[in-house]
Amino acid sequence: MPDRHLRPSSGWIEVICGSMFSGKTEELLRRLRRAIIARQKVQLFKPLVDNRYGLRTVASHNGMKMEGQVIQNAQDLLQNIRADTTVVAIDEVQFFDTDIVQVCSDLAHRGLRVIVAGLDLDFRGEPFGPMPILMAQAESVDKLHAICMKCGGEASRTQRLIDNRPAFYEDPVVMIGASETYEARCRACHEVPHKP
Ligand SMILES: [Zn+2]
Known part of the structure; x- marks a missing residue:
């Protein structure tokens, strides 16, 4: 800057x-x-x-x-x-x-x-x-930007994973008993199942 x-x-x-x-x-x-x-x-x-x-x-x-x-x-x-x-x-x-x-x-x-x-x-x-x-x-x-963990491109999004699978759109913010992780992804690799 x-x-x-x-x-x-x-x-x-x-x-x-x-x-x-x-x-x-x-x-x-x-x-x-x-x-x-x-x-x-x-x-x-x-x-x-x-x-x-x-x-x-x-x-x-x-x-x-x-x-x-x-x-x-x-x-x-x-x-x-x-x-x-x-x-x-x-x-x-x-x-x-x-x-x-x-x-x-x-x-x-x-x-x-x-x-x-x-x-x-x-x-x-x-x-x-x-x-x-x-x-x-x-x-x-x-x-x-971060680096996309799937393709190595420029990541603009945060992928939420619950038990290593992409979190659903409607999944609650706190999932009791599940293992939750996050990784950086680009637009193409970012997955949100059930997103309307
Ligand atoms: Zn990517």
């Missing part, structure tokens, strides 16, 4: 999206590291997903790590922003409801640089939560 990101004249929103294993968190942490080198005051947040509050490590698949603060919702984020913060980053932003869009927009209006990373599509290949609106309102959107 060009250095304009280091010295924003006013606030804005950057979206980093793509399938699982596309390097979104790695890219988010890379931008944060550069902002820290530029002496910006940075805060990193992540959603509460498994009832563990407090500071949690945000780690990328390639081993990069940073401490992030766990928050429950968009209001929670607003309440935790420090007065001197200039860069706000959110990982796994797809898990928030659409209230997060207004909060990101308010922060950008206040002059902050907001960087969010998340899955643009769910395992069904459909837009994930607040992502489409965030992508529309952002000044910058980067769509990263």
